[in-house]
Amino acid sequence: MSDIAPELTVIQKEKVVYEDRPVKQMLYPSLLFLLIGMAVGVFIAFNSFVFPDFFSGAHTHFGKMRPVHVGVITLLWLISVNMALFYFFVPRLSGVPIWSYKLATATNLLWWITLIIGNFSFPFGTNWGWEYAELPALVGFLPIKALLVIAWILFSINMIATVAKRRFKRLYVSLWYAMATLAWTAITFTLGNFTLGLVPGGISRVNMSFFYVHNLVGLVFTPMGLAIAYYYIPKIADAPIYSHRLSIIGFWSIALFYAWVGAHHMIHGPISQWLQTTSIIFSIWLFIPVWTVIYNFFGTLKNQWHQYASKASIRFLMMGTFYYLVTCVQGPLQALRNVNEITSKTDWIIAHSHIALYGCFTFFAFGGIYHTIEVMTKRPMWSERLSNWHFGMNFWGSLLMFVPLMIGGFWQGILWTNWADGYDFAEYRANMSQMPFLHTVAAMWFWWLLRAIAGVVILVGNALFLWNIYKSLSFKLLREMA
Amino acid sequence: MRLERSLPLTLIGILILFSLAIFITVIAPNYVDSSWTEPCCSYQTQMYEMADPNTLLSAETIGAPLQVVKRLQEGKMFFAYIESDKMKIVAPKELEPLVTRDKKIILTSKLCLLKPGKEEGMVELYAPEEKEVIATQEGDGDDEHWIAEDFEIVGPPPAWYKEGGVVYFKNPRLFEEKFKGFVSRKDLIAMGENIYKTEGCWYCHTDQCRTLVQDCVLCGTNAYPAPPSSANEYIYQETTFPGTRRIGPDLSRIGIKRPSRAWHMSHFWSPPSKSKGSIMPSFQQFFEGGDPQKPTCRFEAIYQYLMTKGTRITPPNEAWWKGLDKLHCMEILEGKKHEP
Numbered sequence: 025m026s027d028i029a030p031e032l033t034v035i036q037k038e039k040v041v042y043e044d045r046p047v048k049q050m051l052y053p054s055l056l057f058l059l060i061g062m063a064v065g066v067f068i069a070f071n072s073f074v075f076p077d078f079f080s081g082a083h084t085h086f087g088k089m090r091p092v093h094v095g096v097i098t099l100l101w102l103i104s105v106n107m108a109l110f111y112f113f114v115p116r117l118s119g120v121p122i123w124s125y126k127l128a129t130a131t132n133l134l135w136w137i138t139l140i141i142g143n144f145s146f147p148f149g150t151n152w153g154w155e156y157a158e159l160p161a162l163v164g165f166l167p168i169k170a171l172l173v174i175a176w177i178l179f180s181i182n183m184i185a186t187v188a189k190r191r192f193k194r195l196y197v198s199l200w201y202a203m204a205t206l207a208w209t210a211i212t213f214t215l216g217n218f219t220l221g222l223v224p225g226g227i228s229r230v231n232m233s234f235f236y237v238h239n240l241v242g243l244v245f246t247p248m249g250l251a252i253a254y255y256y257i258p259k260i261a262d263a264p265i266y267s268h269r270l271s272i273i274g275f276w277s278i279a280l281f282y283a284w285v286g287a288h289h290m291i292h293g294p295i296s297q298w299l300q301t302t303s304i305i306f307s308i309w310l311f312i313p314v315w316t317v318i319y320n321f322f323g324t325l326k327n328q329w330h331q332y333a334s335k336a337s338i339r340f341l342m343m344g345t346f347y348y349l350v351t352c353v354q355g356p357l358q359a360l361r362n363v364n365e366i367t368s369k370t371d372w373i374i375a376h377s378h379i380a381l382y383g384c385f386t387f388f389a390f391g392g393i394y395h396t397i398e399v400m401t402k403r404p405m406w407s408e409r410l411s412n413w414h415f416g417m418n419f420w421g422s423l424l425m426f427v428p429l430m431i432g433g434f435w436q437g438i439l440w441t442n443w444a445d446g447y448d449f450a451e452y453r454a455n456m457s458q459m460p461f462l463h464t465v466a467a468m469w470f471w472w473l474l475r476a477i478a479g480v481v482i483l484v485g486n487a488l489f490l491w492n493i494y495k496s497l498s499f500k501l502l503r504e505m506a
Numbered sequence: 507m508r509l510e511r512s513l514p515l516t517l518i519g520i521l522i523l524f525s526l527a528i529f530i531t532v533i534a535p536n537y538v539d540s541s542w543t544e545p546c547c548s549y550q551t552q553m554y555e556m557a558d559p560n561t562l563l564s565a566e567t568i569g570a571p572l573q574v575v576k577r578l579q580e581g582k583m584f585f586a587y588i589e590s591d592k593m594k595i596v597a598p599k600e601l602e603p604l605v606t607r608d609k610k611i612i613l614t615s616k617l618c619l620l621k622p623g624k625e626e627g628m629v630e631l632y633a634p635e636e637k638e639v640i641a642t643q644e645g646d647g648d649d650e651h652w653i654a655e656d657f658e659i660v661g662p663p664p665a666w667y668k669e670g671g672v673v674y675f676k677n678p679r680l681f682e683e684k685f686k687g688f689v690s691r692k693d694l695i696a697m698g699e700n701i702y703k704t705e706g707c708w709y710c711h712t713d714q715c716r717t718l719v720q721d722c723v724l725c726g727t728n729a730y731p732a733p734p735s736s737a738n739e740y741i742y743q744e745t746t747f748p749g750t751r752r753i754g755p756d757l758s759r760i761g762i763k764r765p766s767r768a769w770h771m772s773h774f775w776s777p778p779s780k781s782k783g784s785i786m787p788s789f790q791q792f793f794e795g796g797d798p799q800k801p802t803c804r805f806e807a808i809y810q811y812l813m814t815k816g817t818r819i820t821p822p823n824e825a826w827w828k829g830l831d832k833l834h835c836m837e838i839l840e841g842k843k844h845e846p
Contacts, residue, residue, distance in 0.1 A: 085787035086753075087706020099583050133640035153745040153757055154705035156831045188644050202522055211524065215532075224543045226740035235532050283527030290718035291746060294735040299531060365718055369752040444719035448840045449731055454724040459753045461724065462783045 042123045044400050045492055046128035050108035051393065053136060054101050055490055058386075061096035062483045069476035074469070080360060091151055098156070098245075102381060104135070105389045107179060110202055113255040113395050114183055118190030123182050125235040125252050130480065131178040134171060141212045144169040154233045156240055157216045169217050176213070180206040190480035199270035201251035212236060220448040227295055231438055235286035238404050240281035241380065249348075249385040250274075250317060251303065256392040257341050261331055270394075272468025274316030281309045288359040300361075303449035307359035314352035321345045336411035339368030341391035343419060347383030366441070369467065372433030375426045382482075390418070390489070404496035410488050424478035425454055432471030439464045541737040543631055549652060550819035554675040554742045556583055557650050558667075558692035562640070563806060565687070573720070573769075574808070575681045575688065580617040580637040582664050584674035586651070587618060587631055593677075596623055597631040602662050607633065613674055615664050616712040622677050640685055641678035651676050654823045671821050689803065691810055696744070698811025700802060703745055710786070712749030712756045713815065718837050725759040726827075731835045732759045732816065733826050739819050759816030762827045770809050771801055 071079050082088070115122050122128055141151075142159040150160035161169050183206060187199060195203075216236025221231045257267045265271065276282040287295055287303035322345065325331070331338045354376050359364050367373065394411065398404055405411055442455050513838040542734050545551045577587070588606040589595045606612045619641060620629040645651060651824055653672030689697075702708060715725040717734040725732035735758050740746045749756075764770065769782040772779055777786035790796065792805035803810075816827075824830050 047649065072787070074530075077787040080788055080790075082789075085706075085786075087709055090706060090709050100607060120631040136705045137566070151706060153708075155708075155750060199517075199801040204516075207517070207520060208524070222739065223532075223536060225743050226746055227542050227737035230536060230740070230746050232532050235528070279523050283524055284531055285530060289750065290714075290748065292718055292721075293736045294739070295715045296535055299535055314621070369712060369750065371511070373750065431803065439721050442720075443723040449723070449836055450841070451727060452719065452731075454721055465753070465785060466783050 028117040028428075040119060041120065041368060042115050043125050045125065046111040046132060047108050047127065047275060047400065050104050050111060050131040051396070052338050054108060055393075056103035056494065057096050057100035057492060058486060059483070061093055061101050062094060062242070062486060063480070064089060066476065066479040066483055069472070071480045073472040074476050077350045083304070088147045089147045094156070095146065095158060098240075098381065099139050099159075100143060102245065102385060103248070104139075105393070106245075106252060106385075106406040107135075109247070109252050109255075109389065109392045109396060110183065112201055112399075113198060113252070114393075117192070117196050118187050119192045120186060120189050123185035123189060125183050127178055127223060129177050131182065131501055134178070135175040138171040138175060139169055141166060142172075149380075152217075154216070154220065154229075154236075156237050157233070159217075167285075173210070173213065175363070176206075176210060180210065184407075196254070197268065198251040198255040199263075200272070201247040201254070202276050205244060205247035205251070206277070208239065208247065212239040212243055214416070216240070224425075230290065231287065231295060231299070234289040235283070236291065239283060239287040240370065242285070245381065246278065246282070247389050249344075249365065252392050253317075253321065253341060253344065253388045253418045256337070256388075256395055257321055260335065260341070260395050261325055261328050263324055263328050264506055266320045268328070270316045270320050271356040274320070277313040277316070278311070281306050281313070285310070285359070290362075291359065291361060291364040298383075304359045304361070307356045310352065310356055312348065318345060320332060320351050333366050335394075336408075336415045337391040337394035339391075339415045340394075344387030344391065347387065347422075349381050351384060354379070366437035368437070370433035370437045371429045371471065372437065375429035375433060378429075379426055380424075383426065387418070393493075397493060401496055403496075405492055407492050409465065410492040414485055414489040414492065416486070417481050419476075421478045421482035423483060424481065425475050428471040428474040428478075432468050436468060439467060449479065518830075543737055543741060544762035546736070546738045547821050548668075548670050549673070549823075550738075550742075550818040553818050554692075558672050558695060558843060559690050559781045561691040562800035562832065563694065563805065563810075565803070571656065573688075575640050575642050575685075576675055576678065577690075578617055578639050578641050578675060578678055581615050581662075584613045584615060584659075584667075584672050585617060586611050586613050586663070586676050586679065587620065592629050594623075595620070595631055596628055599691065601631050601633065608654065608735075609816060611653055611674075613657050613663075614673060616661050618678075620667070620677055620845060633649050634680070639773045640681045641675075643675045643679075644677040652822045654821060661722070662699035671823065672834060677846070678694045689806075694803075694807045694810040695814060696810070697804070701808045702747065702811060705789070705810050706741050706746035708749055709711050710751060711747075713746070715756060715758045722835060723840055727763060730827055730829045730831075731839050732762075733819065733831055733833045733835045736835060738820075751785050751792040754784075757812065757815055761815045761817035763816070765813065767809060770812070771798065771805065774805060774808075788790045 027041055068086060068089050071077070071084065072089070093429060111122060111128065138158075138241060141163050145160060145163045151158045152160050159168050159172070161167065176442070183202060187195070187203060189400065213236075216239075220232055223229055223232055254271060256267065284306035285303045287299045288307050291300050291304070323343065325338075332342060341506065358367050358373075358376065367376075394405060439459065442459055443452055446452050508610070510652075539593065560579070560583070562575050562577060563576075564573045585605055585800050587595060587597075587604055588611065595605050595607075601616075601618055604612060604614045604616060604618065616633070617637070618633050620631055622628075623630045643651075650673045652671060652673055657672075714735045715721045715732050722731035722734060739758070764773075769780060773781065774789040774792050776788050777784040780813075790798075792802055792808065794800040794802050818828050820831055824832055826833070826835065829836065
């Protein structure tokens with residue numbers, strides 16, 4: 025059933041020296057931003073929800089801090105670390121070093137400057153107003169969004185040129201995903217950030233915005249994450265991928281289905297019913313690629329599960345796979361009208377988004393980072409014990425975060441349906457007088473407390489991770505970053 | 507460099523699939539669904555395009571109530587000069603046909619003003635020289651007058667008028683005080699939308715009443731359910747914030763649910779003082795010098811922006827909050843009538 029790709033098992037006769045400085049240029053700052061982003065998250069969890077408005081003021085409230093948390097985590101951590109791992113595995117899967125080291129350095133510098141300025145400007149009132157497109161067009165005289173596009177184009181040129189000059193004929197699925205996401209990201213980002221003004225005001229823009237939002241998840245973060253998992257799971261386990269055919273089926277079904285589901289963010293909302301129904305049908309079809317991924321990753325570890333016990337990196341990759349299954353089962357089900365009525369607009373959605381970006385894609389990145397650092401330093405991590413603690417705290421922290429939010433969010437959605445109980449409007453209103461909106465907010469407090477505690481556990485766990493990495497590197501290697 | 511056939515084929519394949527999705531889900535709906543670009547009603551259009559740009563507000567005089575004046579333009583809007591028991595209108599012969607002396611309201615686009623007459627309870631109607639004046643109108647502050655039936659138009663109507671109900675300005679008088687610090691309601695609403703955007707209100711509040719019973723109840727008043735949001739409510743917005751979380755309640759009909767300026771002043775200063783148990787942060791930056799009685803222009807902006815929500819979907823004579831709405835929401839909610 026499994027066709028073994030020759031490039032993964034052939035013993036290389038000539039030693040290729042890979043240029044890994046771009047990996048470090050992207051990896052090390054991204055880890056710092058992981059901690060910063062999570063710290064902002066913990067701050068919000070306490071200051072906005074558990075002890076609301078304790079630190080009050082024009083710059084610290086939820087509306088100003090949320091985009092900082094989201095922007096730092098999605099852009100300064102997740103996309104950046106994914107780019108770092110791309111700089112690692114794309115050359116290796118191609119059998120050649122990165123096409124241009126100088127271009128990579130320039131790209132990375134532009135990337136960091138642009139994003140740091142853009143994301144930390146939010147508390148000073150620069151939100152662009154559309155979800156996940158909050159980066160301002162201009163900060164002072166700097167055209168932030170345009171510069172970001174340029175950085176991405178430069179990154180794409182480097183990646184494509186590296187693959188074009190490859191030594192291995194066959195393209196492994198990680199390279200399929202890597203190449204495709206370069207195009208998908210460019211188009212998606214353009215549609216969400218530059219073309220909104222071209223359609224009429226109102227729901228036309230909302231529709232385009234949700235098209236953008238969902239493609240960020242499905243055609244940017246998903247391919248990047250899957251490309252990484254498809255490389256590192258077989259690599260670390262030293263076992264061939266279960267099935268190449270299945271991986272390509274997954275690829276094409278993602279390419280076909282993902283772009284049609286944007287409107288599922290507006291189910292029951294002021295948007296055409298046919299568009300909602302279309303998005304629901306395509307959302308259900310997304311079960312197909314999910315299945316290929318889960319079957320493939322679990323199949324790869326068949327007969328290899330002892331490695332789960334011995335390697336923290338495998339644990340992260342397989343737990344990430346499990347969370348991928350969870351979030352991709354939640355997603356299609358959430359699109360169904362009756363499920364959506366309960367879960368939409370509640371904390372269930374927050375659980376869902378964090379299962380995807382943190383439980384799945386961040387865990388994938390952690391797994392990849394362990395291997396990457398061990399290859400770059402040519403020795404194991406400084407402390408196996410810290411690696412185990414890193415996994416343990418993230419695992420239990422993630423459960424403590426997801427489960428309460430799912431319970432609380434679902435319960436709040438159910439509470440809201442109380443206002444629809446009864447036979448006439450007078451009864452509906454009576455229910456509302458007995459249980460006004462604020463009561464449903466109060467019902468969330470306990471779950472928010474658990475989520476905040478989880479945030480602290482996760483933050484500390486990742487601080488241990490950074491410490492382990494710091495001790496694993498030698499200063500000689502740090503100086504070689506530039 | 508190896509460039510196999512499969513590369514351009516794959517690239518083209520991806521682009522075709524993506525373009526198909528974009529075409530059907532992003533572009534086509536604008537042409538298929540007229541509600542995405544057409545207004546709710548002519549009341550909405552007249553409010554946004556005629557009333558808002560020409561309604562000017564100022565808080566220059568500290569401690570005095572907010573001043574509201576109108577910028578009136580000859581030939582571009584409707585006026586009515588209506589006599590009452592307490593106020594008799596004396597008009598020169600050529601302006602006499604414009605005066606309303608009985609039940610049928612006379613509307614005209616000819617700009618005239620009233621000034622105090624020779625006796626108590628008398629006013630004089632005159633046509634000013636300028637084609638554009640700043641005036642106060644008779645009525646409740648910044649509310650607009652609307653009429654849909656029992657009226658007659660004398661003289662040529664404004665170019666934009668086709669048929670149906672109109673917003674009109676009633677009994678205008680020249681504004682003779684110092685004209686300083688006035689901002690149009692249109693500019694205030696745009697400023698308010700910008701504040702809503704950069705303060706991140708949209709992260710906690712939704713702006714859509716969904717097609718669900720519980721939403722119609724939540725967004726409605728004590729007496730009537732709110733109609734679900736339709737696409738044409740949002741066409742005048744630069745940025746639309748449907749919202750993805752309801753940490754706080756929905757705001758799509760807040761202009762009807764919470765119309766009081768004083769309520770909003772207290773609420774923004776300290777949300778728990780008006781909503782017990784609220785976790786909303788305080789927005790004291792909307793007030794001057796730490797005084798909750800001194801709202802700044804930014805407060806008025808966000809207030810005016812919020813007041814556009816739910817107040818312009820039906821004209822006042824079909825007000826959903828008075829149970830007069832054409833959609834028969836109440837009956838649908840109670841299962842007595844099926845949706846058309």
